[in-house]
Amino acid sequence: MDHRRVAATPSRLALAAGFSMLLLAGCDGAPPPAAPEARPVRVVTVEQRPTGEVIALSGTVQAETQVNLAFRIDGRVVERAVNVGDRVVADQLIARLDRENEENGVRAARAAVVAAQSALVEARNNYGRQRDLLRSGFTTRVRYDEATRTLRTAESQADSMQAQLSNAQLRLGYTELRADAPGIITARGVEPGEVVQAGRMVVQIARQEGRDAVFDVPAQIKNLAPAEPRIEVSLTMEPAVVAQGRVREVAPQADAVTGTFQVRVGLIDPPPAMRLGSTVTGRLWVHGGPGIEVPATALTRGEREPAVWIVDAATQTVSLRPVEVVRFDPGRVLIGQGLTTGDIVVTAGVQALRPGQKVRLLGATP
Known part of the structure; x- marks a missing residue:
């Protein structure tokens, strides 16, 4: 094949140059890029x-007043008439001790009273005779004074025996432990058959005088609280059950283990659903600057x-x-x-x- 080189003529060069100038002219007239849109x-x-801020703390419902009932004397428990959870009324029997010793004490005291009364009657009669004889001059002043002393001693002895009888009767009454106010039994401390000392807790009663919500409050929160805060208390499991409360008691000393202060909030007209032992949430609004x-x-x-x-x-x-x-x-x-x-x-x-x-x-x- 015959290959021939094509020579660049002046006319062709001029044409290419003109075409390039047209392209450059077109580039100079392009619009600038658009500005980014505002976000x-x-x-x-x-x-x-x-x-x-609202501070929320968890606590429990407790009785405003809880008392430990105990016997005033030693003895063996022969009966406990209540259990934990029972409702009791005033003067209801709680427990009973063996009465034999106290009954014997009452009988002995009654016998002593009878003997003292007999001695008192004899002393009074002797005093009356000595007084009449002294007026008539047929007795001496010494015998009259002796009869007077004997009468005073007999009177004192009779009073003493009567007091001992009262004490013996009281001890007999102490063999029965009764509720002093209505409430609910929350704990028991003895079982029938046990020998107990005076003052040992037999049962614990939560009185029906009121309800408290009890919280363990850290020191920093206690210091932030206003002077007379009003607390909103609700059941943790049922937040719709709500009661208002006021701080009734703040422990003066922190707990040695947790470092928190126990705060008792008295509930105002608590709903029946807030039973003893229920878990509650207390909310307090703390104002800041x-x-x-x-x-x-x-x-x-x-x-x-x-x-x-x-x-x-x-x-x-x-x-x-x-x-x-x-x-x-x-x-x-x-x-x-x-x-x-x-x-x-x-x-x-x-x-x-x-x-x-x-x-x-x-x-x-x-």
């Missing part, structure tokens, strides 16, 4: 206002520190500002430093922003 964000204008709160969604991180995005109202751009977080919960964040009243804070879309970015406020006039 829509939700914002809030912050202001200082009084702050506070003035501060700035923002939604938790506004919080982000800049240079390993908490920060929020601030909108410049004039330029509609954002900048990252570090803040000090005082308190954080799932819904709100309390800011200590970094924000002032009137700052516009981005609350939604914070993860997609960059410093100096244009934004469009949702709901605002464009």
Whole structure:
């Protein structure tokens, strides 16, 4: 095959040059690239206002008054008439001791009283005779004085024996333990057949005078509480069952193990569902000083520190500002430093922003 080289003529070069100039002219007239669109964000204008928080603690319902019933004398328990959970009324029999010794004591005291009364009658008769004889001059003053002393001794002896009989009868009565007020048995300390000492707890009674919600409160929370706080108490398992309460008693000394203070909250007209031993939740509103709160969604991180995005109202751009977080919960964040009243804070879309970015406020006039 015959290969021939095509020579570049001047006319062809001129044509190529003109075509290149046309292309360059077309490039010079292209429109500039469009500016990036402003990102829509939700914002809030912050202001200082009084702050506070709700503190919730768990506790139990207890009787306002709990008493330990015990025998006043020693003895062997022959009967316990109640068990834990029983309701009792005033003067109801709780337990009984063996009565034999006390019954013997009563019989002996009665015999002593009879003997003392007989001696007293004889002394009175002798005194009367000596008095009449002294008036008639048929006895001496010495015998009269002796009859007087004998009468006084007999009277004292009769009083003493009567007092011993009363004590013996009281001891006999002490062999029966009875409730002094209506209530519920919450604990028992002895069983029939046991020999008990005076003062040992036989049963514990929760009186029906009132109900307390008892909480173990840390020291820092106790110090934050107002002077006369009002507590809202609800059943943990049934939050709809609610009662109001007032602090009735605060332990003066912390528990040696937990370091908490026991606080008793008197319940005002508690519902029947708040039974003894029920687990309850107490809520207390603790007021704080003035501060700035923002939604938790506004919080982000800049240079390993908490920060929020601030909108410049004039330029509609954002900048990252570090803040000090005082308190954080799932819904709100309390800011200590970094924000002032009137700052516009981005609350939604914070993860997609960059410093100096244009934004469009949702709901605002464009």
